[in-house]
Amino acid sequence: MKNKESFVKGAFYIAALLVVAGIILLIWSFRPEAKKEGISVGAVFIGAADDNGWNQSHYEGILAACERNSAGFHARMNVPEEEEAVKEAVAALAAEGCSCIFLTSYGYGAWLDTIARAYPKIAFYCISGEEEAENSSTYFGRDYQVRYLSGIVAGAATKSGILGYVTAMPMPETIRSINAYAMGARMSDPSAKLLVYYTGSWDDREAEEQAVRELKAAGADVLTYHEDKTYSIDLADELGLYTTGYDYVSGEYSERFLTAALINWDMMYDRVLSDFLSGRANFENDYWLGLPDGAVSLYPCSNLVTDETKQLVEAEKQRICTQRDVFSGEIRDNAGQERCTAEERIGDDELFNHIDWYAEGVEIYE
Numbered sequence: 001m002k003n004k005e006s007f008v009k010g011a012f013y014i015a016a017l018l019v020v021a022g023i024i025l026l027i028w029s030f031r032p033e034a035k036k037e038g039i040s041v042g043a044v045f046i047g048a049a050d051d052n053g054w055n056q057s058h059y060e061g062i063l064a065a066c067e068r069n070s071a072g073f074h075a076r077m078n079v080p081e082e083e084e085a086v087k088e089a090v091a092a093l094a095a096e097g098c099s100c101i102f103l104t105s106y107g108y109g110a111w112l113d114t115i116a117r118a119y120p121k122i123a124f125y126c127i128s129g130e131e132e133a134e135n136s137s138t139y140f141g142r143d144y145q146v147r148y149l150s151g152i153v154a155g156a157a158t159k160s161g162i163l164g165y166v167t168a169m170p171m172p173e174t175i176r177s178i179n180a181y182a183m184g185a186r187m188s189d190p191s192a193k194l195l196v197y198y199t200g201s202w203d204d205r206e207a208e209e210q211a212v213r214e215l216k217a218a219g220a221d222v223l224t225y226h227e228d229k230t231y232s233i234d235l236a237d238e239l240g241l242y243t244t245g246y247d248y249v250s251g252e253y254s255e256r257f258l259t260a261a262l263i264n265w266d267m268m269y270d271r272v273l274s275d276f277l278s279g280r281a282n283f284e285n286d287y288w289l290g291l292p293d294g295a296v297s298l299y300p301c302s303n304l305v306t307d308e309t310k311q312l313v314e315a316e317k318q319r320i321c322t323q324r325d326v327f328s329g330e331i332r333d334n335a336g337q338e339r340c341t342a343e344e345r346i347g348d349d350e351l352f353n354h355i356d357w358y359a360e361g362v363e364i365y366e
Contacts, residue, residue, distance in 0.1 A: 039071040039277065042093030044079050044086065046105040047203060047228055054202075054228040057248035058104045061265025065273045074098055081107030090115050094122060100276050102139075102269075103127065105202075106173055112136055123281055125272055127173075130353055137283045139272055140173075141263035142290030143247070144180035144351070148326045149298050149313050150244040150261045151184025154222045155192045156309040157242045157258055158185070164215030164241075165196045166208055167226035172355050174226050177261075179359035180326050181224065186361050187316070188309065195220055196358075197365040199227070208232045215365065216241060222258075233257070242304075249299055260299035268295050288348065292321045333357045 043062050047055035059075065066073040074096050076089035086108050093101050100123040103112065109128025116124045116133035124136040131138060154163055163185055167174045182194040195215055199207040208231040212223060222242040225232040230251060233243040237253045245260030272287055289295035298317070301310055320326060327346040331339045339357060340346050346355075358364070 039069075040074055040096060040098045041066050041071045041273065042074045042090075042096065042098030042101040043076070044089045044093070044101070044103050044105075044108060045075060045077045046079060046081060046107075048077055049075065051229055052250040053230055053248055055104070056250070057263070057265050058102075061269045062102060062273075064266045065269035068270060069273050069277055071273065071277070081105060081110075083111050086111055087115060090119070094119055098122065100125065100273070106171070123276055123283075125287075134283055137281075137286055138352075139268060139287035140352075141265075141268060141295045142288060143261055143263050143296055144176045145291050145320050145326055146261035146296045146298050147177045147246075148180040148184040148320075149317060150224070150259050151181035152187050152313050152316060153184075153258045153301060153305055153309055154181070154224065154242070154244050155185030155188030156306065156312075157304070158189060158192060158222045160219045160221045161189060161192050162219040162221065163192060163194045164212070164218075164220030164223040164236075165194055165225070166211040166215070166223065166232040167196065167198060168202045169198055169200060170356075172351070172353055175355050175358065176327075176351050177226055178362060179355070182359045182361045183326065183331070184316075187312065192361055194362050195365045196362060202228045205229070205231045209235050211365075212236050212239065212241075218365065245299060255302045255304050257302060258305055259301045262297050262299055264295055264297055267293070271295075286352075288352065290320075291317065327351060332360045334360055334362050336360075 041062065045055045045059065049059040050056055063073055074093055076092060079085050079089045090101060103124065103126040106127050109126045109131065112124060112126045112128065112131045113133045116136040120135055122135065125139050126136065127140055128138060165178055165181065178196055185192040185194060195218055197211040197215055199211055201207060208227060212232050212235045215223060216239060223233060223236040224244040224246060226246055233245060234251065236243045237256060242256045242258055244258050247263050249260050268289060275281055325345055327340065329340065330342045333339050
């Protein structure tokens with residue numbers, strides 16, 4: 001009996017050692033050579049590096065992270081969300097010796113697993129949430145947290161009780177931000193209505209400007225957007241509407257530009273790249289960082305924002321950081337169905353990958 005027990009224990013210890021060895025081997029396989037030999041980082045972008053929007057914020061963030069970590073940087077710009085175009089861009093970066101590659105547009109994720117498996121020695125990081133390849137991971141900021149805070153500001157500013165939201169298409173990334181913005185607006189104005197206008201594209205100036213005109217005609221006096229560029233709030237500011245920004249602020253606006261929900265890509269890319277370069281790459285864990293991490297922030301409020309509103313924003317910020325996230329407590333959708341009870345919190349998997357309902361107060365503009 002003792003011999004049998006000893007055998008079982010020995011087999012267990014050997015199995016455990018093999019598991020640990022496997023984990024160490026996986027981590028070591030992605031441990032880059034010493035920095036002095038030169039590390040190359042690649043990135044694929046859907047637009048231009050100087051677009052004053054989404055692509056510029058990512059480009060500058062990756063470049064800054066590479067400079068801080070003594071890594072080379074190779075970029076492929078203006079790559080459409082099309083399979084062959086993405087594969088060609090990745091192949092070019094691989095040929096240039098890139099050890100890790102960032103795919104900076106959500107649509108690229110459709111081909112991430114196929115691409116990552118074709119290059120098993122390269123680490124891939126993508127703005128999408130359903131990758132399965134062992135050498136890939138997701139990264140994003142919890143922008144919905146600061147969308148919620150900017151929604152509080154917007155709800156306090158509206159006189160008509162109608163806010164406008166211009167965005168590309170319905171998907172978890174946009175829907176969770178729409179819902180958070182509406183929930184924030186209704187903290188300030190419980191009867192506020194958020195009209196959402198889908199343009200069908202991340203970058204279509206004509207469609208985005210048409211959206212602004214139609215939302216204004218429908219009564220919206222505060223407008224925000226979730227697109228690659230700032231066309232919609234540029235026009236909204238010219239037309240005398242209040243606006244709140246998103247992701248990156250590069251333009252000059254009137255005081256009616258109330259605030260913006262920012263993603264601090266410098267910090268995000270530095271965290272991811274530092275982990276990779278130090279051998280701490282863990283592809284079981286995604287990077288979804290928020291207010292407590294410094295990955296998202298609220299742009300300084302306009303002088304038109306009252307002290308009372310600023311105090312409410314600060315109180316809610318502290319609550320998010322120390323107590324409960326935005327999607328916690330009782331939440332109903334725009335059909336009256338309860339989506340979260342007073343004691344619950346909506347999980348990250350639903351928020352990142354599956355949310356397909358709209359919060360109370362949201363209306364899709366037809």
